[in-house]
Amino acid sequence: MLIITLQRAKCIGCNYCQEVAPEQYRMSKKDGKAVLLHARERSGFYTVKLHDMTVLEANQKAEEACPSKIIKVKVQ
Numbered sequence: 001m002l003i004i005t006l007q008r009a010k011c012i013g014c015n016y017c018q019e020v021a022p023e024q025y026r027m028s029k030k031d032g033k034a035v036l037l038h039a040r041e042r043s044g045f046y047t048v049k050l051h052d053m054t055v056l057e058a059n060q061k062a063e064e065a066c067p068s069k070i071i072k073v074k075v076q
């Protein structure tokens with residue numbers, strides 16, 4: 001299983017995550033920050049659990065590219 005977490009409040013809206021993993025991220029037209037698709041929010045952290053491991057590489061690229069270091073990708 002793949003677990004992705006986004007600490008959304010610290011997003012600076014650079015768009016890198018959407019560029020490298022468009023199936024996982026969209027930029028919000030409302031506040032300009034990244035939206036982690038299908039995620040659930042808890043205490044400011046947005047988390048999504050995926051069984052599709054084909055998206056692992058794109059999400060790891062997003063984790064590396066994020067200048068705010070607020071994307072965490074874990075494999076369980």
Ligand code: SF4
Nearest residue numbers: 011012014015017066
């Ligand atoms: S790469 Fe990080 S800082 Fe940039 S839009 Fe995505 S979550 Fe926000």
